[in-house]
Amino acid sequence: MTSAHLSPMTAAVSTSLTRNATASRAHRRVAYTARRARRTPLVIAAIATLALSGCATFSDDGGFAPVADATQQRLGKSAVWARDDAASQALAKQRDDLLARPLDMDTAVQLTLLNHRGLQATYAELGIAEASLVQAGRLPNPRFTFQRVQGGGDVGIERTWGIDFVRVLTMPLASRVEARRFAQVQAQVTQAIVAQATLTRRAWIDAVAAQERVQILEQTSLATQAASELADGMARAGNFSAMRRTQENLVYADTAARLARAREQASAAREQLARQMGLWGQQLSFTLPQRLPALPATRPASADAEALAIRERADVRAARAALDATASDLGLTRVTRFVNVLDTAYRDNSATGSASERGYEISLEVPLFDWGSTRIAGAEARYRQSIDHLADTAVAARADVRTRRAQTLAAWDIAEHYRTTLLPMRQRVSDEWLLRYNGMLASVFDLLTDAREQRDTVLGYIDATSDYWLADAAFRESLGGGMPESSLSRSPTEATAPVASPASTAPSAPATPPGAPPATSPAAPPATSQPASSHQAQRHGGGA
C-alpha cells in the first residue's frame, strides 16, 4: 500500500463527513431517527470498502515468501512455515529424509530451518503481524450503543451509532505503519533464521570436532593399552621391574580418564546440536561425518565482504528502516497536524423533548502554527539523528566484518600451517621412529609413546580446523548470513586425513606444497576503504 492509493480515499472520507455529519456535543441528548443513523455509516463503509478493496487481504503464504526468498538468498536453504497439519507432515517427511544420511553442516542448517519449533514459532509472528496489517487496512466495525434513562417521569433514551472515525481517517496511515511493522517482522524473522543457522553451525562444528577428539583419544588409548599389556607381559617374563610396568599401566589409566572426559564432552556437544536442530526422540539417532570438512584449498579472499554486510546485515537494515520511517514520519506530520485526534466518534444523541443534534467534533489541542513548526523542527532533528545512527551502525558493522574476516583468515592460516607443516612433520617423526624400530635402535615402547604423543599435534589440528569453521560461521553471521561471491567460488579439496594416519606417507619436504598461494597477511586492508560508509548512509537517507 502506498500513499498514492491512500490519498483519494482520505479525501473521499473527509467529503462524506463534511456533508453528512452534524456537530454534536457529548452527552447532549438529541432526538434522532434511527433510520438516518443507520444509513450514514453504511455510506462511509461502502466508500471505504471501495477505496480499500484489494489492499487489505491476507496473503496466501502469510507473508512468508519474502522471508523464504531472503533465506534462500543468504543461506542457500529453503525455509518452510508449516501452517497446517499437512505441511507439518511434509516437513517431518523431509526431516526424516535428511536424517537418513550423515548430517553435514549444510544439511544440519537445512534441517534446522525445517524442524526447529522455535523458528516455527517465530514464523508465526509473521501471521500475527499480517493480521494487524490487514486489520489496519479494513474499516472498523461500527458500534451501536443504546441507553435508556428513566427518572422523574422523564425517559431519556440515548442511542449511539459509532464508528472509530479517526481510525477511518488515519486508516491509510495505520496501514502504512502496519506495513512497516510487517516488514520489520519479516526482517526479524529472517534475522532469527540466520541467527539460528549460526547456532546450528556452531553446534555442528563443536559436535563433529568433539567426536574427532574422541577418535584420537581412542587411538591413543589403544596405544597406551598395548603398552600397558606389553609391560605386563614384560614383567611376567622377568624383563620389566614393577616400577617400569606400573609406569606403563599408569599412562593407560590416565588415558582412560581423558577418553571418558572427551566422550562426555562429545555427548554434550551432540545434545547441543540436537537441540539447535530441534530433534528429539528417535530422531536423535542421527549420524555425523567422521571428520570436519577439509579446509578450503585456497585462502578465502572475501574482498567484497564489507559491501555485502552493508547491504545485508540486520542491524544496518534496521537502522536504514528507521531512517525511512523517520523520513516517512516527516511526511506524516504534514497530514496529522490537521488531524491530531486519537479517537473521535460520530455521535447521534437523542433525548425526548429536545431537538435532535448531529455532528462530530475534532479537537485540536495545539494551535496550528506553533504546533506545526515545532513538530517539523523536531522531526527534522530526528531525521538527522537517524542518518547519524545509520552511519554509526554502518561503521560498526564494517569494523565487525573486518574483525571477523581477519579472525577467519588467521584461523585458516593456523589450520593450514597444521595441515601443510605440523602434521607432515609429526608424521615424519613417526616414520623415523618406525625406521629406528626396524633397525633395533628403538623399542616398541618408543613407537607407542610416539603414537601417544601424536595426539597433541592431531588434537591441535582438530582445534585449528574447528576454530576456522567457527570463525567462518561467525563471519557469515556478521555478513547477515550470506557469503560474498568471491568466497563462494572456492572449491573445497578432497578431505585430507586430519587424523595423522601412520600408514600414510609423509611428504618428503614438510614445507608449503608447490602451488600453494603465497600467504598474505591476514591483516591486509580490504580493497574498499572505510569512508564509503558515511556516503552510503547519507545517500540512502537523502533518498527517503
Place this chain on the structure above:
Amino acid sequence: MTSRRRFLRDASLAVVGAAAVERTSLAALPDAASRSDASTAKPLAPPNGRPYRPVATLNGWTLPWRMRNGVKEFHLVAEPVVREIAPGMQANLWGYNGQSPGPTIEVVEGDRVRLYVTNRLPEATSVHWHGQRLPNGMDGVAGLNQRAIAPGQTYVYEFEAKRPGTFMYHPHADEMMQMAMGLMGFWVTHPKDPSFMPVDRDYVFLINAYAIDPGTRTPRVNEMTDFNLWTWNSRAFPGIDPLVARQGDRVRIRIGNLTMTNHPIHLHGHEFKVTGTDGGWVPPTAQWPEVTTDVAVGQMRAIEFDATEPGDWALHCHKSHHTMNPMGHDVPTMLGVNQREIAKKITRIIPDYMAMGETGASMNGMEMPIPENTLPMMTGTGPYGPIEMGGMFTTLKVRQDLPRDSYRDPGWYRAPRGTVASPWQGSTSALPSTHRPPASAGKTGVKS
C-alpha cells in the same frame, strides 16, 4: 696464554701460510697424493731405496714418497674427508690425504724420513709418531715439543727411522676430539735385512670407533664410552675387505688400537703367535701361541701364522657388541614376551609395525627400512644365509689356487662334500641319549 697481539700475528701468518702453501712453498714439497676410494689398494712396491716386502693396508693404501738427496719425503695433509664406513653409510671425518685413517707410511730401518704436514683442518693440529725413537722436538706433542700447526700452516718433521717394527701416527693437539673424528694413520718400519722374519702377506689395520647417531653423518666427538660404530680402518662389516692368503702362506697381521677400549682379536681355524709388540719383535722363544690376542688401548700387535687351512675363517674382535653396528642400547629385552595379541592392537595404530625380539634379536635375513645413512645392526649374507654381524668382523680367506700376488676376493669357499654341518636326516632314536642331571644334582653341584 695467547695475547691479542700474538693472536693477530698468528692469524696473519695463517693466512699468508695458506696462500704460500698453495702457490709457492708446496711447489717445492713432494706431491700430497690423495685417494678417496675405500678399497684395499695393492701393496706399494718400493720404487727406490732399500728393498722390502710391502704391507697391504686393509681398506687403505700406502703413501708414495719422493726420494730427495737420500731422504724419503712424505707429504701429509690433515683435512676433512668423507669416509664410507660400509656401503650405504658415509661419515664426515677428519683424515689425511683424502682418507680416514690416513695412508700407511712405509720406510726401512735406518731411513732418513722428512714429513711435511699441511693443516687444512679448521683448528690447529700436530702429528705424534707413536712408538718411534726420535729427537724430542719431533715427537709431536703440541705445546710440549712444538708449536701446534695452525690451520693453513705446513710443518716439517724429520728423523731417522731407527727401530724396525709397527707404529702409528696421530694428532697430539685437541687429541680426543681429532681422534674421535678419525685423524690417524699406520706406520711400518721394515727391517734393513729383508730376510728377517719374512712373511708372504703382511696386513695392517688400525682399530677405531665412532659414535655416529642413526640418521647422522658426523661423529659425536664428546662421546667417551658409548660408541656405536666399531671399525677397522674406519670400515665396519660388511664394509671390511677379506684378508686373503694362498694356502701355506706365512701371514702377518699388524693391528694398532686407537680406540678408548681394548679389543680381543680372534682368528678362527688357526693358532697364531704374537710376534710383535709395541716395543719391537718378540724373540721366538717368548712368542705365545694364541687364537685371541688382546690389543689394549694405544697398543700395536703383530701376529703371524701359516695359513694352512683352506676356507673362509672369521676374524673379529671377540667383544660381541663390537661385531654389531648401531643398536639401541636402551631397547628393553623382549625375550619370552608373547606379543601376538598386543601386536594386533599395535598394528591398528602403527600399520607397519612388526613384532620383534620375542625369540631373540635375529632378523632372519629380513630387510626392513631403517634410518638414512645408518647401517643395519647386524647384516651380511654368506653362502649359507645371514651372517648377522657388523662392526669389527671380516674373514681370512685361504685358498689353494690363489695367485701369489693376488689380493682379490676369491668369493665364498666351496667346502668339499661332507665337510659342512647339515641337518640330521635319520631317526631321533639313533641319536645318543641326552643325559640330564637329576634336579637335586644342580644344587649339590653348585656347592662342590
